[in-house]
Amino acid sequence: MTVYLNGRFIPIEEALIPVLDRGFIFGDGVYEVLPVYSRNVFRLAEHLQRLQHSLDAIRLPNPYRDEQWAEIVSELVARNEGEDQYLYLHITRGVAKRDHAFPVPPVAATVFLMSSPLLHPPAESLATGVSAISAVDNRWLRCDIKAISLLPNVLLRQMAADAGCAETIMLRENAFLTEGSASNIFIVKNGTLLAPPKDHLMLPGITYDVVLEIAAANGIPSEIRRISAAEIFAADEILMTSSTREILAITQVDGQIIGNGKPGAMFTQLYALYQTYKREVMRSA
Numbered sequence: 381m382t383v384y385l386n387g388r389f390i391p392i393e394e395a396l397i398p399v400l401d402r403g404f405i406f407g408d409g410v411y412e413v414l415p416v417y418s419r420n421v422f423r424l425a426e427h428l429q430r431l432q433h434s435l436d437a438i439r440l441p442n443p444y445r446d447e448q449w450a451e452i453v454s455e456l457v458a459r460n461e462g463e464d465q466y467l468y469l470h471i472t473r474g475v476a477k478r479d480h481a482f483p484v485p486p487v488a489a490t491v492f493l494m495s496s497p498l499l500h501p502p503a504e505s506l507a508t509g510v511s512a513i514s515a516v517d518n519r520w521l522r523c524d525i526k527a528i529s530l531l532p533n534v535l536l537r538q539m540a541a542d543a544g545c546a547e548t549i550m551l552r553e554n555a556f557l558t559e560g561s562a563s564n565i566f567i568v569k570n571g572t573l574l575a576p577p578k579d580h581l582m583l584p585g586i587t588y589d590v591v592l593e594i595a596a597a598n599g600i601p602s603e604i605r606r607i608s609a610a611e612i613f614a615a616d617e618i619l620m621t622s623s624t625r626e627i628l629a630i631t632q633v634d635g636q637i638i639g640n641g642k643p644g645a646m647f648t649q650l651y652a653l654y655q656t657y658k659r660e661v662m663r664s665a
């Protein structure tokens with residue numbers, strides 16, 4: 381497995397960083413996860429735009445221009461096996477004496493990228509849907525930043541794992557839906573796709589945008605608004621989306637059956653449209 385670290389493509393075993401890296405010490409950095417289909421990076425421009433948003437929010441200059449990022453990611457894809465991969469891209473504020481304030485003068489950012497096989501969700505998850513739990517969203521108020529400091533997400537996701545579930549649906553103030561621990565969440569009611577607004581309380585998902593675009597292009601009604609906790613349990617369907625899991629149906633939350641307990645018509649339609657869209661994009665790439 382070949383990774384990219386600070387300007388070099390090297391075997392992962394040789395990719396080492398100093399312990400004073402601010403990513404290691406403070407979680408002071410941001411990241412992206414980019415799916416690769418048939419060796420083409422999906423929605424690169426959108427991922428780079430979100431990366432820029434995260435970097436601006438933490439006041440870290442972008443170490444590369446978009447053309448340079450494009451070269452690095454295509455080289456990394458070429459150097460790794462598999463038609464379908466996912467890339468993990470990670471930037472920290474670099475190596476400096478431990479002090480919470482930014483280093484003066486600034487130091488070079490640490491840039492790390494790796495590729496992993498993109499595993500498609502098991503057929504069973506697609507056929508039966510997955511189970512989730514709900515939990516209070518106890519994260520900070522800048523969830524729009526794709527920050528590497530993921531301890532709350534890790535703990536929230538482990539709660540789902542402990543319960544034998546695939547995801548934790550997060551409720552801000554125990555009252556309204558924000559997102560999953562590593563995914564965005566939609567609900568379906570009376571044929572309308574409902575999504576929470578992209579604000580500071582959730583990560584603006586690239587897959588979230590794709591799903592809403594596909595819905596609009598195919599005459600599927602959608603609405604973006606706050607979704608209450610009660611609406612989740614009364615939903616006809618619940619969907620989760622992310623770059624690595626695409627679209628999955630959530631058919632149980634906290635042991636309660638959602639809708640008829642099976643992936644519904646909206647899931648089936650959106651899943652098929654998503655697969656078609658992906659193939660079209662890759663053909664034209």
Ligand code: PDD
Binds near residue numbers: 413584622
């Ligand atoms: N996570 N919300 C959170 C908190 C996430 O971590 C993710 C993705 C999403 C979905 O965003 P996108 O559609 O752009 O992947 C929403 C990635 C996959 C991860 O951390 O591995």
